[in-house]
Amino acid sequence: MAGSKYEYVKKFELPDPLLMGTFLVLRIDGHAFHKLSEAHSFNKPNDERALQLMDHAARDVMNEFKDILLAFGESDEYSFLFRKSSALYNRRQAKILTTVTSLFTSSYVYNWSKYLPDQELKYPPSFDGRIVLYPSSKEVRDYFAWRQADTHINNLYNTIFWALVLQGGESTSQAHATLRGTVSSKKHEMLHSRFSINYNSLPARFRKGSILVREKVVPDKTDVQALGAEGATDSPDAVSSGTPGPTSGKPAKKPKVQFTTELLHCDIIGDEFWEQRPYLLAE
Amino acid sequence: MAGSKYEYVKKFELPDPLLMGTFLVLRIDGHAFHKLSEAHSFNKPNDERALQLMDHAARDVMNEFKDILLAFGESDEYSFLFRKSSALYNRRQAKILTTVTSLFTSSYVYNWSKYLPDQELKYPPSFDGRIVLYPSSKEVRDYFAWRQADTHINNLYNTIFWALVLQGGESTSQAHATLRGTVSSKKHEMLHSRFSINYNSLPARFRKGSILVREKVVPDKTDVQALGAEGATDSPDAVSSGTPGPTSGKPAKKPKVQFTTELLHCDIIGDEFWEQRPYLLAE
Amino acid sequence: MAGSKYEYVKKFELPDPLLMGTFLVLRIDGHAFHKLSEAHSFNKPNDERALQLMDHAARDVMNEFKDILLAFGESDEYSFLFRKSSALYNRRQAKILTTVTSLFTSSYVYNWSKYLPDQELKYPPSFDGRIVLYPSSKEVRDYFAWRQADTHINNLYNTIFWALVLQGGESTSQAHATLRGTVSSKKHEMLHSRFSINYNSLPARFRKGSILVREKVVPDKTDVQALGAEGATDSPDAVSSGTPGPTSGKPAKKPKVQFTTELLHCDIIGDEFWEQRPYLLAE
């Protein structure tokens, strides 16, 4: 057969399994999204439609990969937490990384017009992705705390910055100069005194980011009520039901617990979120 | 700063540089494209529109990444050859791999309606990707020979298979049974005697796959004439001009040579293609 | 400078840091030790002198690398457990792996004549080494349980095997045939009935392997009494005192706790060993 003579080149592929028994966190970041947001006139400091599109793409990823138990998004990035025992694609790094990044990208482009119907997408946007391994639940919690703390810091800065520019009439470089060296409390005060904005009454989505989390469905089918949840009724595909794990190769032995995927904008730095959902950091 | 306490989790990221001085081949494969082609009624055995869409996505990738000198596509896969000395993203594996796979995916979805205007895309398609390193030019040539030989083998099989099914009235399992154990010459003969198809007169695109290659522009602006080329006039964005390398971090020192990216469907197993373009396998 | 022109070759070195926050287990195995034991007439089924030499080499390694908290040896292998937070050589894999394997080898050859004074070493013996990462303490305990269970299985087999050969007059192939398919209890019985050997009264070193463990020194200088310990008086360099960590780059902040390294031949599969020494599996 003609192919056989050249097939030896396959042997140059190197194995790339990820260490077992560790949590996988896969983070996707927009590539040159500053330019994308300019080109498509995203609202400043936050464009809710663009954030909802990100959430939609993340939800599509979670519907496809049941080993993802939690996702956190802010701005042009999204982080996905895989269960510690995930055997997805035999934990082959490139396979997991590219398939997830590709599906996220695909969903973003595919659903663009649903969220930004008046803004034609001018060119194909792209994302990069990376996987980081965390050996223990403490580090996983600190990872998500890191991203949410970052959300807060960036959003506070951007909120006052764009108020100075859009309402205060400063140039962007003036606004940066005005803010240089200001601490958090000073920024809160400026927002309040100069622009009558109470930071804490801004939408939770902007201040806390987006959390997509598997929630156990209560067996008696009463409504799942999670604080701050924008659940199943938001969009046609908002509820995914199923059991995490079918893609992981290991058959579940216990009676099936049903899960939905809920969108929250709540605090994930404190203990409450995690204590209510111990299965996120279990096996 | 609130973020600092958690920022230590960044240190768990591991470096993943690719060995210097090797050719990178990045191959993208469609994820579950059998299902995609069924759901969107792709023509059998080949859907020219879908193949042109793949070529378009590959061209977008080459327009963005000048260190890619050559690409080869068939069916739902595309392989990209990066110059040996490429310093793109400091040769960080995950960064290169995800950015290219993401852009390819994005372009595929973005441009779908241009090529399949009568087939609404029903869900977001995705791709996986991998990078393989080849130390020498011999292995690079053999890699592309492997993919083109594979194209031939698959296309011959699929051509006779679908003739048996669509024109011969066989079921798909009957057709597989009919073909079991037949050698190449027998398949050619069946095509000719039963369906009056001369395999070698089928479109080169189906038999040879798609080659996207950087071609040096002759300085005096006379036409570039490459055998079998479907050049600049085919589509509005068919010609990309520029010099390979700007993304690689090293400034070019020589007077700039202009390149275009041409689409060919020619033989790349023999010597001629490579001897005419020695720069593909140089630094 | 003459060297500069060629120095670019250094850039081909790839980083190889081991994931933070995981336990390192480094296992050393004798290379072709079957031949070594034949060539130097090691006693069968166990040569206590050769085992003591292994223990000595392992102790030298622990004296040098304070981040090693525990080691387990049997036959021609030794496993070393590094503390989870070890920053030895910035966790560079090849550096840790080769330095430890080299020192172990060196000590083995250097001290040979102390333990086998009547057997001149005929050629330089060698070892291989590998590092495996374990994310949690459960896996670390199971690793050491695996090696000790293996010790038991092998020693029981070898004890009855060599009894059959040396006392029973069987050939080695006869002895293997005699033992084929026998379960553990049958082997115990054969030892007792045919050779009057009560397996459980054989030396603990042979049945349990060798455990080298950091023991906290009680501040008031009363004797450390560990069950089965062959402590400081065994050999001139048997006691190493100090605080684990000085090689790890991070200065200890707490008042210094003194440690000794004790040699035990006790059970490490059950909970007791670990519960008495919680620091082994802490940070």
Place this chain on the structure above:
Amino acid sequence: MAGSKYEYVKKFELPDPLLMGTFLVLRIDGHAFHKLSEAHSFNKPNDERALQLMDHAARDVMNEFKDILLAFGESDEYSFLFRKSSALYNRRQAKILTTVTSLFTSSYVYNWSKYLPDQELKYPPSFDGRIVLYPSSKEVRDYFAWRQADTHINNLYNTIFWALVLQGGESTSQAHATLRGTVSSKKHEMLHSRFSINYNSLPARFRKGSILVREKVVPDKTDVQALGAEGATDSPDAVSSGTPGPTSGKPAKKPKVQFTTELLHCDIIGDEFWEQRPYLLAE
């Protein structure tokens, strides 16, 4: 079986194959040899006996691993070149790296008393090791040129430095100060004018380092005469005959060519050495 329950821990071992089709260079470096040379009163600036011991250990490594075609040593380091097609241990990195480093170490300790009979070895010395991959023969040549250029630079410095200290009566810090900023020609001149030393007439071993190279044996059994070779008659185990490759798993098909391993102290920066031995950089 008792072991089976814990055996799952083996699955945490990760594969580590080295890229095919690349040259492996394994470099061994003495660990804390400054201290070792002080403790054992090595001659300054070079101790010929210690260098001969290094050469002996390197030769033992080459006798064991036939895929090593060339080695270069200077001071307390030795570099080994494996043939590009080597399949030793299926190119598993840790296995190759530790086995070679361990054998080198073992031989160094084992043979110490042959070369330094009046200096009892006071403690076990150790080495570290690393593997670097080079895709092409140019980089391999430049690697060895780098090491030999380094030998020259260091030896010239050390020669004049120790002349200033031992003959000139300067303190070591005075000597460093005297040499600060001096170029090569100035050092030559100082050696000549102040100490009547003609640098170029110093032993080639000190100026060029040690080269151990496989030499093809001329079939008619006449003496192999390589310029500067200290060949077979030097030491009982100086000649290793055999064909490179037996450990690599691939059976040689051609009539066997015999090789010896010769010790040279010649130039390896220029072309002559390599042009006379094209097989070093072939497959």
